[in-house]
Structures are given as C-alpha cells and as structure tokens.
Amino acid sequence: MVNKKTLTKSIMFIIIASLVFFIFTKDDDSENDESQYGNGSATTQQKSNTSKEELTPQSMSNETEEMDNIPEVRAKQVDTTQEEIDGHKYLLENDKYEMYFKEENLSIIMRDKTTGAVMYSTVENPVESNQEWKNFMKSAVVMEYLVGTNIVTYRADMYSENPTKEVVYKNDGFVAKVTYPGLEISYQLEVTLTDSGIVVEIPQDKIVENSDKFKVSGFYVYPFLGYSKLDNRDGYMFIPDGSGALIYLEDNDGKYKQPYSEMVYGNNPGVDESYVLSLFHRMNPFNETEKILAPVFGMVQTDTQMGYLGIIEEGQYSAKIEAYPNGAILPYNWITSKFIYRQVYNQPTSKDSGTMVVRQKSKNDFNIKVRYQFVSKDEADYVGLAQVYRDYLLETDQIVEQEDQFKARVDLFGADVENGLIFKKDVPMTTFAQASSIYGDLQENGVDQILSIYKGWQNGGYYAGLPIQSFDPESSLDDEMELKELLNESKERNIDLFLYHDALRINMEELGNTRYKVMKKFNKRTYEEGVYGKAYQYLNYLNPESTVEILKEVEDTYKNNGTENVMISGISNKLFSYSERSKEFDRIATKERYESIISEYDQNFNLMLEQPFSYLWKYSNAIIDLPTQSSDYIFTDEDIPFIALTLKGIVPMYAEYINFQANQVEFFLKMVEQGLNPSFYITNEDPADLLNTNSSDIYSSKYERYKKMIQDYYGKLKQVNEVTEDSVIEDYVRTNGVTKVSYSNGATIYVNYQENDVIVDGQTIKALSYKVVQD
Template sequence: MSKKWSMLLIIPLILTGSSAGAAEEEKDEIIEEIISEVPQSIFYESNQFTQAIEDEEMTEQAPQEEIGEPYELMAENDRLALYVDPKTVAIKTLNKNTGYVWSSGLDNIEEYRLNNTWQQFVQSAVTIDYVDQRGNGKTESILTNGSQPMVTPTNNGFKAFIVFIGSNIEVTLEVDLTEEGLNFRIPKENVDEGKRNLLTSLRLYPFLGASFQTGQEGYMMIPDGSGALIRYGEKSQFADAPLSATVYGRDLSVANSSNQMNQYLSLPLYGVVHGSHQNGLLSIINSGEHYAEITAYTPGVSTDFYWVSPEFHYRYNYFQPTSRDKSGVNVYQQDRNAFDIDLQVHVLENEKANYTGMAKTYQEKLLEEGQLVDREDQYKVRLEYLGSETKPGLLWNSVLPVTTVDQVREHVDELKADGLDDLLLVYRGWTKGGFTNTLPARFPVEKKIGGEDELVELHDDLEAEGIPFYLYNDFTTAYKGAGGYEGSKDVARQANSQLVMWGKTKNYNEMYFLKPEISKAHAEAAADEFSTRGLNHMAVDFTSYMLYSDFEDGKERTREDAEETYRELFEGLGEKTAALAAYMPNPYAWSGTHHYLSIPMYSSNYMMVTDTIPFLQIVLKGLMPYYSNYVNVQVNEQQDLLRMAEYGVYPSYFITGESPAILADTPSYDIFTSQFSVWKEDILSKNSRLVEVLKQVENETIEQHEMVSPGVAAVTYSNGKTIIVNYTTETFEDENVQVDSMDFTIVDQWKGA
C-alpha cells in the first residue's frame, strides 16, 4: 500500500485509539501533520473525478489480421462489413474507415487462461441460464453440448436458429448490419422453452469489445450516476467482484431476488473504447431494458479480460412465504417475462470514439425519435421549501407549520433586493395534514401555512414576476391511513402476492406503491384540480423514476406496461402544465419533462470504477435544464460548486422559514440545517459565481469534455465558449488562460492546453 493511503488510514485510528489523557490540541496537530504529508492530488485523482490521460499513454490500434475461415461474409455497406462463424455464430465486424475489426470471440483461444466452460461462453453468440425439472440451475452455451446452429443469410445480415441440446430450449437470433453498426434481435416469439425446463436468463455476444489485460489504452463506460469509466490498466484491477446494475433500478415486485443488484442505471446503454478517438462501440438496449442487468468485469474477476455485457432476465427468483411465521422458499416465476430483445450497437470512430461521442450519439437518437425535446434551458437557482410537516402524537397527529406562504414571499423579496431573481421554487408539504403520511391526497391546502387563497395568490404573483412556483406531487406512494385511494385494490402486488410496500418506521406509516394506471388517474385528476385553480406548475417525485411490475392475479402488468403508462402520464402532464418538473426522471419521462431535479453529479464509487464523467449531463445540456441535489446537505460545498460549473448544473437548496430544530420529532428529523436566514448569504455568493459562467452557455450543448491536466477540466459548448475548472491547490496557467486554485472561469475560443 502506498504511503499516502497509509497515512489517510491512520487518521481514524488516532481519533478512536488515542489515550484518554491526550489533549485535543495534540490530536489536531497530529492530524494536520499527516494531512500536510498527503498530496492533494489524491482527491482529484480518485474515481470521483475524470482522469487526465497523457498523450504518450495513447496507443495505436494493433494491426488486424485478415478475416478468413471459418468466418463468412454476411453483409456489407460503404462503411462496415459483417462476418459470421456458422458453428458458434460468433461475428467479426470490419470498420472500413479505420481498418479495425470488432470480434465477439477470440482468435487462438488456447493461448489464454480459460477453462472449457469459459471458452464455450466466450466463443458462443448466446449463453442461457435455465432451471431443470429438479430445480437445479444450469448454464449452457452454443458449444456446451455441440449444438449445430442453422445460419441463414438475410438482406442485411443473417438469422441463426439455435437449439440448445442440453436444455432443449430454442432461440432464433436476428443480426443486421446498418450504417450505424449492428442490430441484434431476439423477438419473444423466437424463444421456445419446450416443456422440460425454465429459461431464466440470456447473454448475447458478451465478449464483443472485450480487451485483454495487457491490451491497448481505452475503457468501458457505464451510465452509473452521472456516468462512470473503467479504464484498462492497473487502477481497475483491485476489484474482486463484477460491477452489476439493473437498468431503471430493481423491480420492487421481485425485490428480494438473488438476481437483484445494489446499483442503479437510469440509461439503457453501455460502451467500450479501444484507443480514445480511435475506435469505440455504444450499445443501446432498445427493447428488453426493463429486464436487463449490465455487468462489467475486470481482469482477475473470472478471466484476464475487461468485458461488459447485458444479461436479460426471463424469470426472477423471489421469496415465497409458506407460513405466518415468515418462513418460506425461494422460487422462480412460473410465467416467463415476455419481451423482445433489441440491442443496437453503434460503431464509433475518430472524434466520436470517446464518452463525449457516445453521449452525443445517444442524444441525437433521442432527439430524432422525439423522446428528448428541446426545452428552454435558462439558468435558475432552485429553492425547495418544506411548508408543513406531520408531527406524530400519542392520540392523534398534529401539523407543524415550517415555512408559510408569507415567508416564501418574504424570502423572494429579500433575494430580489440583493439582485437574485433567477429563481425556481418548489413547495412541498402544502397539503392538509403536512408533508408525510398524507399522500396521495392533495387538496385542500393546509391552513397553517396560509390556506388555498394565499397559495394561489403567491403562485400567480410569482409567475407574473417570471419565477415559476412548483407544487410538489407524488402519484406513486400512498400512506396507510391516508385518503385518496382504495386500500389494497389500488396497490401493486409482488410476485408472491404480497403488496408492494415499505414497512413502518419510527415516524412513517407503511408506504404502499400504487398501480401505474392508478397513478395515471391521480395525475389526470391533479391536472384538473390545478387547472380549476389556475395553478400550472407541478413537480413530480417517485413516479418519474420508480418502475415495478404488478402481479395481481388475472391483471398482471409488466415493467414494460408500466413504462408505457408513465410515458403517457408525463406527456399528458407536460401538455396540461406550463412546465413540468421531475425528480431524476428516467428517459421515458423526458418527453414531458421541462426541468430535471436532483441530477446525480457523481458515480457510485464502485471499486473498479476509475473515473466519474458527466455522461448524463452531456446528453441533456442545452435541451433540458437540470438542478443539483441540495447544496446545504452536501459534505464538500466548495467541491460541489466546482462540479456544478464543470457539469453545467444549476444549484439547489432545501429551505425552511423556521429552524429545523422543530422537526426533531417528525418524519423530517434528518434535516439539520435549512433555515433561510442561515443560508441566504451562501445562496447569494454561490449564485454570483455560477451565474458568471453558466448564464453564458444557456441553451448551448456540450460538445467536448476533457481533462487538460490532472484536476483541471475543460468543457466546450456549441457557442464556442469553454469553462475551465481547476480542482487543484495550485494555479493552472498556460498561454490561453489562468485559473486560480479551486476556481473556474469561462473563455472564448479556447485552443486547449
């Protein structure tokens, strides 16, 4: 272990292990001495930042051998050529512009440390997992039992009919060559399980884009949080397990499945780069993403390769209670999840063969398909208010007014007097009974914050001043004992027939999750209620990112069904409101969303991740304004300020009129600092810095994100302006610009370092 890491680990030992008689000032001196010895670069060289790559680390692509037997040419266009091995259905794709060949298998496989099972997995186009009649889980690849695929040429590629001999499961794979790259499809009707076994999951071309441990410079890209890279090299080889994550998060209806992961992906894609600005692949799951788990491996985790692949789950394993004492057994779903697999692979080259190019490719696709709409991107500071909160009592609950309508008005006036009128306000806890334990009911308005007339008047006054005033809504959660829903009839059910819910806590009642169609009905009713009162700004939480199945007997609804319902919900609200705001919305909600609230600015810090990147921000910037999580609950405000400048994120604060101390015995007991009088100066000071640069790139897209040196980022926009962010403790200077330590600036027509 390096000296700098060892010294950091010593600090908690000093804090907990010092003798009782040691003076506090002695501890402080020891800690300061240790910290002074630790290079500051340790922080911005961690995986929570994007890493700089020196030119000498760039490698030329290895010369590709001519494609020969057993591969046969199946399709060709001006840019690409597709070849297949009829025995394994492995493919090779030649990029004619660069001369690079992408392979799904390995040449001379006997030269690598792979046992028979792994060789079969690597070389086979498809590998399945299934459960036999005795309940045993098994894995089978095309080569496992000598299957003989039937490969048939088509206009743009081929079809492969595969019979897995061991399981008697049949799959027909369709592969097309396009101008963009490749398209892999397995329609649900192309899967036949037979009568003996149950198909549980399927992997498709898992080693396409894989790289050997001593291969070229490059990385894998995962849409974890804001985005993450796993670079090829030593930094990523300390992991002892793969990084696994579900697209759109775990399905709560099978939440206890052994297949479920602790990571969450908000985008259905992943990518690989072999030589930055040389060759890359971006794989987008167009269908089947609701059941997809994306897994990334590094050398030392099963093989000596870097590889990333989706696994599509046809059945999940879940816990089925068998008695009242909560004992039970784990079983697989009896009915197979019915979905089409459609995986679109973009072959990238030159300036697009990097994570910025991947993000721009995905952005272009969404715009073309209408899933992403060009909204007005104006810089604003988001203030999210807590109006009132429920306070549990011995016999009955009471309501605590935390921020009244009049206080909100006073705060706005104070900020405007100090020159800040670029505001966006969100008001939660406006419903009678307080914020918690009252959903899904909405009206009437809680009288202790001012009542309905005052709330509507404030909304109208602020709108006239150009300040949108959003009322917080959630159409997904329903508290036990609250009004507005019909008990278990409106609640989604798990695969084991139990209700989808979260259990009761110290201050929360049980929270149930409504069926998607019930959520849609609530949203439509809310839009009507808002309209009759002249209210036209709505902020939607939970519904925008929670996606789960409903296993009610005879009325089953899949995650795919739920997505379509939510898509309609958000498009409808988008049409009926002036500008809809949503918390962490998944892409299917983007077409109806005008403001993205609480966008992630970091990755999950998984061990094998080497970099955090603004992938999500590059996709959205200039097309939809997005806002940070609350500044006043963050650990490192200065670092987050720099991150907002780098990622183009607008600041947010959680605000109350009263001291949060009054919330100690309420469900909002975890709010420690929020009073406006305490945070006013911080709001003004951070705004004065950010507005200087972010105002100049409103409605502009990010065209390039790069690290010009360790800890110094350069972000270039479509209008030619570049924001330079310096995370280091030393001034960054070159012939083009000078940026003080822990600071940022904006320049015109920056030429680069």
C-alpha cells in the same frame, strides 16, 4: 489369536483411511458427474438470494485464480479487406465497416475501413478455465434457463446442450435460428449492419418453449464484444452508474472479485428482496447507490481509436448492465447487457413462517434489441459516446430540445408531523406567506429568475398527506395567505412555482381503510418501503392502476384552483413488477401505465419530473436532481459527467441540493463544469424543529443561512450560462485536476480543482476556481 488392541487399531485405521479417501475424491467425482440436465452448469441464482452477483466466483472453477499472463495474439488492426480473419469469413460491408462471420458460434468481427481497427465479439482461444466459462467466452449468445422450480440457473451456449444452427444470409446481415433439442427451446438471432454499427435482435415471438420443465430465464447477447485481456489494450469500459463512470483496461492484479451488475432503471422491488444492512437509532444510515437513468453502456479501445456505445432499444425494462474488470472471475475485461425473462422468488407458505421457491409464471413481455453505435478516430472517447447518444435521442424524438433557460431552483418545505401524546402534531416549516416573503427577498436582491418546487404543501404535510387526492392545502401553512394566492402572485412575479406530487406512495397508517389498492409483490405480499422515520416506519406503494386513478381525479382539482405547474415524483424513477389477484404484471406493464398518465399531464400542465428515467425525458421541462458523480464502486477508476455531456444545451439541468453536500466548494465547481443550474432546499424555520419527524434528514435549510449563498451562486452561474447558453459540449478534457470544457459556440471553461494556481493554454486559473474564455 489377534490382540484386541491391535484389532481395534486396525479397524480405526481402516475407518479413518476410508473417510480421508471419501473426502478427497468427493469433489472430483462431483465435477466428473454430468448434470442430468446436460452440460450447462449452475450460474448463480444461488441458494442465497442475498448476493448481488449472479455469476459468482464461488460457483466457478478455482483454476482462474492463477491467471495466464501470456499476451493475447490477435491483430488490433488489419490494413486491407481480407477473405478471413481468425476463422471468420468476410460477410459484407458498407461505406464505413466490414463484418466477418463465423457460423460455428455466430461470432462476428467488425473492421473499421478507415483506420483498419478491428473489434472481436468472442474469445478465440480462452485461457485456462472450466469448460463452462470457455464456452461462454466463445459464444455470441448465451441463454440461461430454469429447470422446474429449481432455484439454480443453468446456461446453454453455442457449444453446450448440443445446439443446432440454421443461418440465413441477408444483404445487410444474417438471421440464425438456434435450437436446443434436449431442452425443447429455440430462438432467433438477427444481426444487421447499419451505417453506424450493428443492431442485434432476438424477437420474443421467435422464442419457442415446448417443455413445461425447461423455461428461458434470460439472455446474454454478444457479451464479449470489444473485450480485452488484462492490460493488453488501452482504453476503458463505460458504465451508466449515476453520472457515469469508467473502468480502465488495466491489469488489476486479481484484486477485484465482483463485477458491476445493476438493473437498468433501478432494482425491482416487486421481485427482489429488500434489506437494510443495519439501523442506527432505528434509522437507516446508508444512502442508496446511484441508479441507471439511461439504458446505455460502452467500450473504447484508445490504442486503435475504436469503440462503441451500446443502446438498449427494446428490453431495457428487464435488463441489467454488467461490467467485469479483469480478476472478477476471468482475466478479461468485458461489458454487456443481460436480459431477464423469468426469475425465481420466495413465496411465503404461511403468515408467520415458512417459504418455498417458485418460478415466475410467464416470461416478461419484450423483444431484445441492442444498437451498437461505433466511434472511431477523435470520436473514440466518452465525449464521443455522449455525442452519439445525444444525436440518437434527438433523431428518435426521445427528448425535446428546449431553450436552455437559467434559473435558481429554490425548493421550499411546507410541513410534516411528529408524534404527540395522543395524536400526531403538525410541524409547519414554511407557510405560504413566508414563501411569498422568501421569493420577494430573493428577487429584491437580484435573484430574479426562480424555479421553485413546494413540498409538503398538502393536508397532513409531506408524509402524513400521502397520497395527495385533491387540491387540499395544509391548514397550518395557511396563515396570512392561501396557497391559491401564492400561486397567483408567483405567476405575476414570473416565478415558476411547482406543486410537488408524490404519485407512488401511500401512508396506510394515516388512511386505514381506503378504496385504493396497494402494490403487491409477485409472492402476493404487500410491499413495504422502509423509511425508518420518527413518526412512520413504513410506507406502501400504490398499485399502478390506483396511481392513474388518483392522478386523473386530482387533475381537475388542480385546474380548478389555478395550478399550472405540477412536479411528479415517485413514478418518474421507480419501476416494479407486481401481482393483482392471480395475474403477474412485469415492469413494462407498470411503465406503460405511468407513461400514459405522465403524457396526459404533460399536455395539460407545465410538467417537471423528479430525476426521471430516460424514457420520460421528453415529458419534463427540465432534468432535476441530476447526479454529479457515480456510486464510487471500488473497481471504478474515474467518474464522468456522461448525462451532462449528453444533455447540456438541449434541456435545462438542475443539480442535487447544495445544502447537503460535504464539500460545497468542489460541488460548485462541478456545476460550472457540467453546466448545471443550482438547487437549494429551504425552510423559513430552523430545521431543528424537524428532529422528531420523518424529515429529520433535512438538517440544514434555514433561509437566513443560505440567502447570501443563493445570491452568490446565482450571480456567478448566470454569467457562465450567458456564455454557454443553448450550446452543446463538444470536448471535455480532464488533466491533473484541471478540466477544460469546449462548447459549440467557441466558449471554453477551465475548472481548477487544485489548491494552487495553474496555467493552461496560456490562461491562469486560480486555485479552486474557474475561468470562462470566449472565442
């Protein structure tokens, strides 16, 4: 007879052994179990929408954590024309470049005929990784797709999902139709060789979806063009973050786990979930990251003096720029544009709680078109990329060349409100008479050329007076002088005085009922912008139709009251998708409405736009609030003034406010280096009066404190401008804390950021100073 204790132990042993066997075989079984939707794996729109990264390392195999350090053996230069390079057959050429093509995966190799340098678009022999990533690295195009209402995004490349390819060759390139029979999806890739590089397109009308279950989510187009492995190449990736930044092609020893991944022209509040990390005394203590102001990116391989600037010509309003330094999933450096046709989002199912994930009804309305402008020899650096972009903007009439006028920007803050015992209380900071006195004092002390933007001039002040519906000045500012008088006086004094108009925001707490519509997100919920102030916690965005309606109404009242100069904010650097009744409108629809009314204002007024996106640059008399640095992500190695290098000498540029810079000496040197005009934010009264308003972030602005600084900066920067006026930057070299900027008229500016004097080119530049040398 079996002992009861022995039987119990035996049963327990069997249970534990079975449990251990189940745990250790579960993962293997799940990896070997093919998806019912094919071999495409989930990439990231993971089960949590809080992650910024779409291709999460967590969703990939851990095999890549042990990176293969064997150098990649691919020719960096090929001296003569070949019949074939790495399995790519010679296809065609022009005066500058040869294109080699591999039909299997639509891969291309570009060869510079002058230098022999070659650039690859796919990885021939990927390092050990899971099969999905191997296919990704070997593919010219990767399509992402959604399955029903599943929140997971799947991928189909040149190898997975059994694609068929039909290639038609042209005199200047090729056209390839790619079909996924199992998904009932097809698209057309068009590649054209140009005098300066290649143009890659996927026309929207060639994207065919014959299934209700499978829908296109997005595309990567030649994501590995110009890639490198670890530190096998010298050079860098250029990302358009703020002023611009570089990511070096060096071995990162696996320390970076996340890539750079940002929407061109900022995030999309109509779909993306907004959040604040934490509040401090009911206020947001965090600054926003810098936006992408222009749809460009680049790769430069300095060891062979070959690189490219990628310019997104179509689809930029629904595109991301993604840059992966080695270690972020793979041991490769690669940069690309990603195009988004559909997203999933959380749809509330009740007023109080409960949500369900739904798929965007129709795909966003755009073609994909990316122009790759190649650079070589001495032009193969970020200065060369900026010059390429400048020429492109001028040739395509996307910017209007203007006189490079130097002015001091002295913006004034009018009024705000604070909470009273029962009602809101006006807090006037700079009356119209005080504004006149400030302008007069500046001009008497040598600051004769002034550009000024008057903020918070309207009835209710800066926050309570939103939206601005007419020319109706705030009465508490109307002491000894009316606004109309100030406008006329400023014109006589040759002061460019602009009235600030936020065309995006509406304060529903003040308006209550209104005939204007507010913006609703795709999930039909009203969007609320958290401002977390002392008087108001939230503002709303106007529906684009309402924005246009208001601006048309205000236009006549501006004209009737002698207003010639208008500065528009809000819609100049914000784009979003939105819903109206049962319809969904993408960011392109918003852009078209904004651009139409901005174009009209440009014809009828002297127009300024606040830190405008590049598609609006041609409408603004100047570029203001130009960022002088990037967001300082951990994986960036160097900030560069890409936008300043592009626009200096073409259009006047104004820096962000000097008042709020932590290191004003360094910031001044950056203005000298980048050719920026100075900007100050001024009040007549002490900013301590704003403590209980929504404008409490204006903590240093009193005119008496800054009058001497304005005069000093104006005098020094004006002298620099007189030497560089209407000249573009031809070269920019930064070495050991000293920058040398060379202009097209022969002028050279040396800027020394070190705390000791230095000698460069025989010139002595004092510590924390600069020197201008004329040819």
